[in-house]
Amino acid sequence: MKFYNREEELSELKRIQSLAFEENSRLTVVTGRRRIGKTSLIVKATEGMPTIYLFVGRKNETALINEFIPIIRQSLGVFVPEEIQTFRSLFQYIMELGTHQFFNLIIDEFQEFYNINKSVFSDMQNLWDQYRKHTKVNLIVSGSIYSLMHKIFQDEKEPLFGRADNILKLYPFKLSVLKEIMNDYLPKYTNDDLLALYTFTGGVPKYIELFCDNRALTVQEMIQFMVRDNSPFTDEGKNLLIEEFGKNYATYFSILGAMASSRNTQSEIETALGGISVGGYLKRLEEDYNVIARVRPILVKEGTQRVRFVIKDNFLQFWFKYIDRNRSYIEIKNFTALRKLIEDDYPTYTGKVLESYFKQKFAESFEFREIGSWWEAKGNQYELDIVALRIEKNKAVVAEVKRQRKEFKPELLESKVRHFKEKVMPKYKIEAICLSMEDM
Structure with missing residues (x-):
């Protein structure tokens, strides 16, 4: 490449x-x-x-x-x-x-x-x-x-x-570079192919190079290339982190595995790990190792109990969810079953990744001063995928993210935005939109 x-x-x-x-x-x-x-x-x-x-x-x-x-x-x-x-x-x-x-x-x-x-x-x-x-x-x-x-x-x-x-x-490649690479190596790529490249690599050059050099740039080709005997991706997560974590790597891996399975609050992670206290581990993962991020609802002050923890790296998120978690398939070389599992999950899994894609797209536009999400303390009746504050005072964009635009329910978003505006942003002019793969 x-x-x-x-x-x-x-x-x-x-x-x-x-x-x-x-x-x-x-x-x-x-x-x-x-x-x-x-x-x-x-x-x-x-x-x-x-x-x-x-x-x-x-x-x-x-x-x-x-x-x-x-x-x-x-x-x-x-x-x-x-x-x-x-x-x-x-x-x-x-x-x-x-x-x-x-x-x-x-x-x-x-x-x-x-x-x-x-x-x-x-x-x-x-x-x-x-x-x-x-x-x-x-x-x-x-x-x-x-x-x-x-x-x-x-x-x-x-x-x-x-x-x-x-x-x-050094940071991963920007979205514009991912598009440039796809244009060079697969001019007729689909937005789903682009989303897969972002999902599996997070813009990390070496992983992109492996896909490009092996001409594996469609969704199915990427999954096939990653999930096979002697794949360079099989032990990659372990190789990346084991030296960072040292002798306590098993506990850190368990925490990251729980987070990759959508257990994103401290209490959920502790329950998944049998009740052990993980506060110190989470602090080190965030501050010492730079692997996770502590996320709060936008405009909520530090100290709130509404905190979620996320794995910052797209590849590691994928690796812990599908590769490390399903090591038994790899040990007996049942790559067919593991590929099917990933392919079946792919539409649901990438729906969440698409939110990260659009947040990054917003950030790279330099039109906003703060970008995040919003959710209430209890339940998720009112949860907004993206809330972005424009540079202009008292202007914001609220976005619902769907892989397919046909899944979008405008009246539901209107209800959420109305509630959000009354509770958090009464003085803001809010633009409510739907973002789908068509907008990538």
């Missing part, structure tokens, strides 16, 4: 590169979930320039340095002594090189030093402070384990806190 999007990120990385080469060294941190395209972006931004690329595998430090030395020699055409055995010595040597030549230094999966030798971070801090003002090194570090990267660079107790000149977080 060709390189898509990331124009703003590319421009920023090239701007920083110019500053590093023309003035003095800069440190950029690139973060984002696994498969989001961090390495591809960094390589694209530095192509054509002298660049050292070092990947930090989980190995003994000396073995790692022995791998790095020939890479540096080849990348810059310089001599590097074999006697160097520690990353501290190697980093100092690299910074010395930066006193008389400019180059990019990319350190991928940087957080792995936390498992190899934690003192690397304080060593780097000391050397960076010593050399950065009189060297021309564009140092870019990237990492996929959110909690560790956040700790290393944004915890004030850590040695590298405050050393990054820029922290660049």
Whole structure:
């Protein structure tokens, strides 16, 4: 798959590169979930320039340095002594090189030093402070384990806190990019195909690339490609999260599994897990791991009991609901039954995902200042799929989302909006609409 999007990120990385080469060294941190395209972006931004690329595998430090030395020699055409055995010595040597030549230094999966030798971070801090003002090194570090990267660079107790000149977080592709990709690879795609791509990938580049490279871009082709023997998707959720969660991963997985099955309040999750208290786990999932979000009805103040928890990532939501939950099918290789289960559920499941799609579409239009949903404390008689506050004062859009427009009941929405306006937005001019797949 060709390189898509990331124009703003590319421009920023090239701007920083110019500053590093023309003035003095800069440190950029690139973060984002696994498969989001961090390495591809960094390589694209530095192509054509002298660049050292070092990947930090989980190995003994000396073995790692022995791998790095020939890479540096080849990348810059310089001599590097074999006697160097520690990353501290190697980093100092690299910074010395930066006193008389400019180059990019990319350190991928940087957080792995936390498992190899934690003192690397304080060593780097000391050397960076010593050399950065009189060297021309564009140092870019990237990492996929959110909690560790956040700790290393944004915890004030850590040695590298405050050393990054820029922290660049990568997000999934925008909807316009998904449409561009579908146009390139399947010009006659249907809106259902587009919705499936959004549902199964959430705009994560690596998953999209897998579908594109394997020419699996219709609803049925995507499901067939995901649910089969040796599928790259089978263990993906586990591979993404197990390092984040560590030894307590089973409890976190159970919580996420409950949430994927529409148990979205703390009490519902605790009931699903046999009554254990999950408050601390939910707090860490939200704040430390950035996997879930705490959602309140729009315009309701913090502290309300009307809180729902949602999995932020479309792929993980799908993986926990269908792949992890139905592991028994996979173990006995009954992929036919699992595919049928997903296909039968697909219309209902994607009806809810369609709400997220339109919320994202609203957000990307830059016409609104706040976007959310609304529901009452008890029951769901009056629940509104989307409530979006326009930039103009006292104007809002309320939307009912249906896969098929024929399922829409205008009189029911009118009743809900009338109640909502009286209770929450008496001064607002509200536009009530139905959104369906026709509007994608």
